[in-house]
Structure formats: C-alpha cells, structure tokens
Amino acid sequence: MSREPQVIKLKDYQQPNFWAKKTELTFDLNEDHSLVTSKVHYQHNPGHDRTLTLAGLSLELVSVHLDHEDLNLDAMDYSPEHLSLKDLPDTFALTITTKIYPQKNTALEGLYKSNGKFCTQCEPEGFRRITYFLDRPDVMSEYRTTIIADKSKYPILLSNGNPVDSKDLPNNRHQMVWHDPFPKPSYLFALVAGDLGCVEDEFTTKSSRKIKLQIFVEKENLDKCDFAMQAVKDSMKWDEDTYGLEYDLDIFMIVAVSDFNMGAMENKGLNIFNSKYILANPETATDSDFEGIQSVVGHEYFHNWSGNRVTCRDWFQLSLKEGLTVFRDQEFSADMNSRGVKRISDVKVLRNSQFVEDSGPMAHPVRPDSYIEINNFYTSTVYNKGAEVIRMIHTILGKDAFHKGIDTYFNRHDGEAATIEDFVKAMEDSSGASLKQFTHWYHQAGTPRVNAELSHQDNKVILKLQQRLPMTPGQSDKHAQVIPITTSFFAKDGKAVPFLYQGDTKTEHVLIFDQGEQEFVFEGFAEEPIPSLARSFSAPIHLDYQYSDEQLIFLMTWDNDDFNRYEAAQNLAMSLMKKRQQSPSYELPDEVLTAYKSLLASKTLDPRIKARALSFPSIDYLVSLEQEANIEAIFETRSWLQESIGHSCYQELWDAYHQSHKQDSYQLDAEGIGNRELKSVCLSLLLATGKEDSVALATSLFAKSNNMTDTITALNELSHVNDPRRQDAFKSFYDKWSHDQLVIDKWFALQSSSYHDHVLAHVKDLLEHKDFDLLNPNRVYAVLRQFARANPKGFHHSNGEGYQLIADYVLKIDKTNSHIAAMLANSLSQWRRFDKGRQGKMVAQLERIKAAEGLSKDVYEIVSKSLQ
Numbered sequence: 001m002s003r004e005p006q007v008i009k010l011k012d013y014q015q016p017n018f019w020a021k022k023t024e025l026t027f028d029l030n031e032d033h034s035l036v037t038s039k040v041h042y043q044h045n046p047g048h049d050r051t052l053t054l055a056g057l058s059l060e061l062v063s064v065h066l067d068h069e070d071l072n073l074d075a076m077d078y079s080p081e082h083l084s085l086k087d088l089p090d091t092f093a094l095t096i097t098t099k100i101y102p103q104k105n106t107a108l109e110g111l112y113k114s115n116g117k118f119c120t121q122c123e124p125e126g127f128r129r130i131t132y133f134l135d136r137p138d139v140m141s142e143y144r145t146t147i148i149a150d151k152s153k154y155p156i157l158l159s160n161g162n163p164v165d166s167k168d169l170p171n172n173r174h175q176m177v178w179h180d181p182f183p184k185p186s187y188l189f190a191l192v193a194g195d196l197g198c199v200e201d202e203f204t205t206k207s208s209r210k211i212k213l214q215i216f217v218e219k220e221n222l223d224k225c226d227f228a229m230q231a232v233k234d235s236m237k238w239d240e241d242t243y244g245l246e247y248d249l250d251i252f253m254i255v256a257v258s259d260f261n262m263g264a265m266e267n268k269g270l271n272i273f274n275s276k277y278i279l280a281n282p283e284t285a286t287d288s289d290f291e292g293i294q295s296v297v298g299h300e301y302f303h304n305w306s307g308n309r310v311t312c313r314d315w316f317q318l319s320l321k322e323g324l325t326v327f328r329d330q331e332f333s334a335d336m337n338s339r340g341v342k343r344i345s346d347v348k349v350l351r352n353s354q355f356v357e358d359s360g361p362m363a364h365p366v367r368p369d370s371y372i373e374i375n376n377f378y379t380s381t382v383y384n385k386g387a388e389v390i391r392m393i394h395t396i397l398g399k400d401a402f403h404k405g406i407d408t409y410f411n412r413h414d415g416e417a418a419t420i421e422d423f424v425k426a427m428e429d430s431s432g433a434s435l436k437q438f439t440h441w442y443h444q445a446g447t448p449r450v451n452a453e454l455s456h457q458d459n460k461v462i463l464k465l466q467q468r469l470p471m472t473p474g475q476s477d478k479h480a481q482v483i484p485i486t487t488s489f490f491a492k493d494g495k496a497v498p499f500l501y502q503g504d505t506k507t508e509h510v511l512i513f514d515q516g517e518q519e520f521v522f523e524g525f526a527e528e529p530i531p532s533l534a535r536s537f538s539a540p541i542h543l544d545y546q547y548s549d550e551q552l553i554f555l556m557t558w559d560n561d562d563f564n565r566y567e568a569a570q571n572l573a574m575s576l577m578k579k580r581q582q583s584p585s586y587e588l589p590d591e592v593l594t595a596y597k598s599l600l601a602s603k604t605l606d607p608r609i610k611a612r613a614l615s616f617p618s619i620d621y622l623v624s625l626e627q628e629a630n631i632e633a634i635f636e637t638r639s640w641l642q643e644s645i646g647h648s649c650y651q652e653l654w655d656a657y658h659q660s661h662k663q664d665s666y667q668l669d670a671e672g673i674g675n676r677e678l679k680s681v682c683l684s685l686l687l688a689t690g691k692e693d694s695v696a697l698a699t700s701l702f703a704k705s706n707n708m709t710d711t712i713t714a715l716n717e718l719s720h721v722n723d724p725r726r727q728d729a730f731k732s733f734y735d736k737w738s739h740d741q742l743v744i745d746k747w748f749a750l751q752s753s754s755y756h757d758h759v760l761a762h763v764k765d766l767l768e769h770k771d772f773d774l775l776n777p778n779r780v781y782a783v784l785r786q787f788a789r790a791n792p793k794g795f796h797h798s799n800g801e802g803y804q805l806i807a808d809y810v811l812k813i814d815k816t817n818s819h820i821a822a823m824l825a826n827s828l829s830q831w832r833r834f835d836k837g838r839q840g841k842m843v844a845q846l847e848r849i850k851a852a853e854g855l856s857k858d859v860y861e862i863v864s865k866s867l868q
C-alpha cells in the first residue's frame with residue numbers, strides 16, 4: 001500500500017448535500033467500450049453546503065452539461081474517482097457522459113461481460129464504475145433506462161421495472177426503455193444484454209394481480225430452471241401468507257450468469273444470480289444444491305421488501321436488510337422442509353464460520369462501527385449472527401408481537417432508507433417491550449459463553465447461569481446481554497416434566513437471562529431431572545453444562561427437540577474425543593456403542609436427524625474452541641472416533657446403508673433426500689475403517705448412481721482413498737461432465753478437499769488444468785477456497801506450503817478481482833489459534849502479502865487487521 005487507506009466511521013454519517021430525484025440513463029453498448037449518459041435531477045438538501053461531489057471509479061469523462069450548458073472539462077474538478085461542482089442552485093439537471101470498458105472489467109463490479117452477455121453488479125459501490133453518482137444507499141431516485149445494442153448479438157435487453165418502449169435503430173441496432181416507478185438507491189440498479197433463452201410462468205397475488213415470471217439463461221440451460229421457478233412461486237406465496245407482503249411490479253425477472261462474485265443480487269425486479277443458484281436437475285445437482293437454490297431464490301425475493309422497499313441508510317446498517325432477510329429465508333426453508341433439520345444446518349453454518357470469525361482478529365459487531373472496504377463486511381456476522389439476533393427478538397416477543405412489529409416497520413419506513421434503531425423502535429412500539437439492553441447484541445462483538453449449573457432440593461430445581469463475553473478487537477469493556485434460554489427438563493422415563501414457574505405450569509419456558517449471573521427456580525420435581533437448555537439453539541452462544549456421557553446419551557435418545565438431540569450427540573462426540581486425547585488407550589465403552597446402534601436402528605427417527613447425529617463437529621470449529629490448538633491431536637482423535645464407530649458398528653452401518661439405498665427410484669422429496677443423506681454418512685463411517693469391501697461399496701455406488709447426490713457421495717469417499725479406483729472415478733466423471741461448468745466445479749472441489757497425502761501436488765496440478773480460470777469466481781472457490789477452508793489437513797500441513805500457495809494466489813488474484821482475493825486472504829487470519837510453528841509460517845505469508853506493491857484496500861484491510 002502506498003498510503004494508508006481511509007477508515008470510514010459510522011459516527012461521521014451525514015446526509016448528502018443534494019438528493020437525486022430522477023435518474024435517466026442511456027447505455028450505448030459496444031464491443032470495445034460503452035458510453036453511458038446519465039441525466040440526474042438534483043435537489044438541494046436545505047441547510048447543507050452547495051457543493052456536489054459525486055463518486056466514480058476508473059471512469060473516463062466525456063462531457064458534462066449543467067442544465068443546458070456544456071461545461072468546459074478543463075476548468076472542472078474531477079478525476080477517475082470523483083467529480084465535484086460548487087455553488088449549485090436549488091434544483092438542476094446534470095447530464096454526464098462517461099466511457100467505460102466492460103470487456104476489460106475483471107472485478108465483476110459495475111458493468112461487465114460474462115460469457116458474451118453484458119451484466120451489472122452494483123452493490124455495494126459498483127454503480128460508481130458506470131457513471132459519476134451519489135453512490136450511497138440513502139440517495140433514492142426513480143430510474144428510466146434506455147439500452148442500445150446490436151440486435152443479433154443482444155436480442156434481450158433488460159433493466160429494472162417495466163418495459164415501456166422498444167424500437168429498431170439503423171445498423172442492425174435496437175433499443176429498449178425500462179421504467180422503475182419505485183425510488184431506489186443506485187446499488188439496486190441492474191442491466192442485462194445478451195442472447196438468452198427464457199422460461200416463463202405466472203403468479204397470481206392475493207389481490208388477484210397477475211405477475212409475469214421470467215428466468216433468463218443460456219439456451220442450452222433452459223431445461224434446468226424448473227426447480228428455481230417453483231421456488232419463486234413458493235416464495236411469493238410464503239411472503240403473502242406469513243407477512244401479508246405482496247409483490248409490487250407486474251413482472252419479476254431472474255438472470256443467471258456464470259461469473260459472479262457472490263450468490264445472487266436482489267436488484268429491483270431483476271435479480272441477477274450466480275448460475276449455481278438457478279441451474280439444476282437431478283442428473284447435475286445434489287440435494288444440497290437444490291436446498292441452496294430454494295433458499296437463495298427465497299432470500300433475493302424477500303429482499304423486495306426487506307432491502308428494496310425499505311433500504312439501508314448507510315452500509316453500517318447492512319444487517320438491517322441482510323440479517324432480517326436471512327431470518328426470513330431460513331423460516332421459509334423451515335416451512336417448506338423439515339424445521340429441525342434446517343435449524344441444525346443453520347447452526348452448523350453459524351458455528352463453522354461466524355463463531356470462527358468472532359474468535360479471531362476480524363471479529364466485529366453485527367453493526368460495525370468502521371470499515372476500510374465495505375466489501376469485506378458481507379460476513380457471516382452481519383448475515384448469520386444478524387439473523388440470530390432477529391430470531392431472538394422473535395423468541396422474546398413471541399410470534400404475534402413480532403409480526404405486528406414487522407408490519408409497523410414496513411408501514412412506517414416504506415420508500416425510506418432506515419437504520420437498525422428504526423427497526424428496533426418498530427418492534428418496541430408494537431409490542432410495548434423495551435429492547436434497550438437487547439441492542440447490545442448489535443454493538444458488541446464476540447460469542448457469549450454461558451455457564452449453567454443445576455441443583456435440586458425439596459421439589460425445586462435451581463438453575464444458575466453466568467455469562468461472559470470475551471474481549472474482541474477494539475472492545476474490552478462489555479455489558480451483559482439479554483439471552484433467551486429456552487428450557488425443559490426430562491425425567492428418567494424420557495418424558496418432559498411439567499413444572500411450575502412464576503405461577504404457570506408448563507413443560508417448556510423461555511428464560512430471559514439478562515444479568516452477569518442469575519438464578520432461576522422451578523418447582524415440581526420429585527427427582528433431579530436432566531435439563532435441556534437453549535432448545536432449538538435459542539441464542540448464538542457457547543453453552544457450558546457439565547453433562548455426563550450417560551446424560552448425553554439419554555438426551556440423544558429422548559429429547560423431543562430435534563436440535564438438542566443433535567446437540568447432545570455433538571457434545572457426546574466432543575467428550576469422547578477429549579477422553580481419548582487425555583488417555584491414548586481410551587476406547588469407546590459399550591453404552592456409547594449401544595446408543596449409536598439403537599439410533600441407527602430406530603424406526604421412528606427422521607433419517608436426516610440420524611445422519612446429523614452421526615456427523616461430528618468440524619476441524620475448524622474444534623480449533624476455534626482452543627487457545628492454541630494441537631491440530632494433529634484434533635485430526636487424530638476425530639479420525640479415531642469415526643474409525644471406532646465404523647469398526648464397532650460395521651454391520652449396523654452396512655444394513656442402514658442398504659436400507660436407505662433405493663437403487664432404481666429417485667425422488668426429490670423428504671424421504672428420498674433423507675435416505676441419501678443417511679446413506680452418505682454410513683458410507684463415510686464404513687470407509688473410515690479402510691476395509692476393502694467399503695471401498696468396493698463406494699465404487700459400485702459411483703458406477704451405478706442415477707443422480708448427482710449419490711455420485712458426489714461416492715466420489716467424495718473415493719477422493720480420500722489411495723487406490724487406482726480413485727483416479728478411474730475422477731477420470732470417468734470428467735469425461736462425462738466436461739461440458740457442464742457447474743458440475744466440473746464439483747470435480748475440482750472434491751480433489752481440493754481430499755485428504756490424500758499428495759493433495760498439495762494435486763491442487764497445483766488443478767491450478768494448471770486447462771479448465772482452471774483465475775477470472776471465474778466459482779472456479780477459484782472450487783479449487784482455492786475449498787483447499788483453504790475445507791481441507792485443514794492439506795492447508796495446515798506443517799511444512800507451511802499450503803499457506804504459501806494461498807498467499808501466492810491472493811497476490812495474483814488481487815490484480816484482477818480484489819474482492820475474491822480478500823476472501824481468500826481471510827483464511828490466514830486465524831493464525832493465533834495454532835501452534836507456534838504454524839503461527840510463524842502463517843504470519844510470514846501475511847507479512848509477505850502486506851508488503852506487496854499496489855495491494856488493494858480490500859486485501860490490505862484483512863491482512864493488516866489479522867496482523868494487529
């Protein structure tokens with residue numbers, strides 16, 4: 001970095017000097033460059049200075065007109081990054097023409113080309129790569145967009161809102177005009193031009209309006225849109241049924257593109273998706289791909305209210321739209337599928353990414369106070385912890401009050417750019433409750449540790465809770481938070497005990513734990529019960545309660561909360577691993593094996609809950625729980641656990657595998673998905689033994705599979721095996737799918753996450769493969785992020801070569817796409833959690849990156865904070 005980049009602070013927020021009322025855009029799209037003319041009607045903001053400073057990025061200025069006057073550029077204050085005018089009147093129109101180069105845009109922000117199509121990505125600050133603008137979310141204006149392009153190459157021309165005009169022009173060109181009646185910030189602007197096929201459908205809203213639904217994809221992919229289209233209709237219906245929220249334009253469009261930095265983008269009326277979250281059929285997509293599509297389609301659609309109709313005042317409020325929308329998409333998926341399974345998946349994501357982030361140098365509150373590059377704050381803290389915070393409000397206020405609060409929020413702020421305070425106020429006003437102390441969840445970083453102890457005397461149970469919030473960068477003085485702890489108690493017969501608490505008798509209660517230390521007293525217990533705490537993961541905390549293994553087995557068998565049953569299994573696994581670490585001769589006792597066997601044999605339990613109970617905490621999560629983790633010991637004991645269960649329950653796992661394996665029929669429904677997931681977990685435990693017939697089983701599943709889920713299950717197992725069958729399987733997979741980019745991403749990803757001894761050499765070969773493309777984010781993720789995040793064995797090899805490889809690529813990719821480079825750099829940020837040897841090697845790479853010439857501010861922010 002040549003100079004220290006500027007730190008943006010929430011406390012410096014000020015309204016703009018001018019508001020943009022109407023924005024008229026004309027895009028003249030060409031093969032070498034494109035011309036963009038923006039005519040914006042500005043209005044002075046009373047009490048503010050009369051200087052207008054517009055943001056730009058890599059722009060070439062062609063001309064400026066102030067009303068009708070052609071301004072002399074030589075006398076103007078501008079650069080590729082800004083344009084400034086002084087002493088302006090109350091109202092005026094400013095017309096600016098810029099020249100841009102979409103074909104050369106590898107950052108994938110602003111206007112760029114993907115696979116022959118023009119497309120845009122403007123959130124958070126991409127619009128300034130198109131024209132000089134007040135590129136900030138509190139400036140909302142009405143857009144009218146004219147797109148002009150070659151008619152044969154770009155027959156489809158799309159933008160936000162409704163089509164209002166189209167005509168042919170000389171030289172085989174044509175134009176299309178779009179008008180979006182809803183004022184919006186520039187980050188929601190979108191444009192697409194290309195030769196695309198379209199799948200069409202219709203949705204009738206609750207007030208009987210007919211909405212045209214369109215999904216645009218490359219023509220060869222038209223047969224892969226049905227599932228996404230169904231998800232659109234389901235989302236529209238769900239938001240009406242759940243929140244009374246109806247879609248507002250007459251047309252809703254989705255475009256799938258293959259080069260996209262993130263998952264998808266909620267541009268008004270024209271969502272743009274990473275094709276990974278649209279294209280699917282059972283031959284090409286796994287069950288988890290389908291789940292991803294449903295939740296991302298839902299997520300972007302739900303943004304139409306939580307994000308677009310009510311947007312964010314500034315980027316510090318990002319969680320206002322993202323936390324709320326993640327909560328909404330989680331609930332949508334829970335309603336469409338199994339609620340318990342969904343909760344387990346969501347908590348897994350939270351623990352594996354947010355808890356890890358929260359325990360390292362990038363820890364920040366759900367509402368950060370400062371940033372250098374806002375792109376670095378699209379984090380699991382803002383998204384997933386943000387959703388947990390909304391969920392806790394739901395839990396504390398109850399469903400009805402929560403829904404009333406949501407109504408108030410949308411009614412009050414429709415058409416506005418709001419803040420997190422506005423949201424909280426709407427919740428308080430409609431429920432009558434105070435959320436003052438609760439708001440610490442938005443401002444304090446770190447994962448609270450809650451310690452629980454139980455005592456029993458004369459019919460009473462006393463639950464003593466203590467909370468502690470660890471220090472995080474820049475925050476040492478922490479306040480007690482309001483933590484909802486949903487609690488039940490179980491008796492020896494496996495039933496939930498009814499208890500008396502504050503005058504009511506019930507079997508479950510949400511305790512509001514809001515002091516450093518607090519005691520809760522419950523009555524009605526002849527015997528000491530087993531507590532089931534923080535049911536359904538009622539708060540994003542680490543909960544410490546000293547259960548014996550016997551009690552964990554009891555809860556794993558009897559708890560009627562799916563999540564806590566899974567949680568008991570997780571805790572049991574951790575306790576067994578700890579015992580093994582403490583004494584290397586420790587072996588699994590019979591009670592434990594019996595518990596796993598009866599779990600597998602259960603006729604009533606959902607196969608997916610069985611599968612989850614038999615999959616153990618991730619290495620990254622286990623590392624994040626330690627001060628200085630001994631990663632070798634963690635690997636060793638985790639493998640020991642899998643291998644021991646594999647050996648001792650071989651027959652039971654073999655039987656469960658075969659019972660779940662419905663060879664000829666494929667169903668994409670709860671039963672089919674459940675069977676495939678259980679089958680996969682059984683196969684993995686069987687292969688943990690290394691026995692020949694388990695390898696043969698995986699090989700035969702691979703050979704006979706009629707769907708991508710089973711194929712990937714088998715290929716994943718074979719990827720770890722040192723055997724010619726591994727190479728054969730990868731080769732035949734490649735030969736079969738080399739035409740399908742999304743499937744080939746899986747081929748890359750499985751090799752990068754393999755525990756094969758030569759994985760580093762394999763990854764280096766993949767980086768040289770003819771299909772590897774440094775400019776395609778999905779491909780970079782499949783190889784490099786997969787290696788750095790999903791292959792702790794390869795990445796953390798004690799020779800440090802994994803770290804060096806990632807650092808090499810951070811520096812390479814930073815030259816073309818700093819956003820992706822920063823995400824990759826982040827995988828080195830957890831260095832403090834490791835032993836001294838690894839620490840030194842990770843720090844050396846961070847230092848090397850930091851010292852590089854011309855580093856982007858994205859990467860600079862990650863590495864400099866990591867080293868602090």
Ligand code: PHE
Binds near residue numbers: 264265322378
């Ligand atoms: N706003 C998008 C979402 O959450 C995410 C996104 C951010 C996409 C920035 C692109 C760029 O759905």
Ligand code: ZN
Binds near residue numbers: 299303321322325
């Ligand atoms: Zn979002």
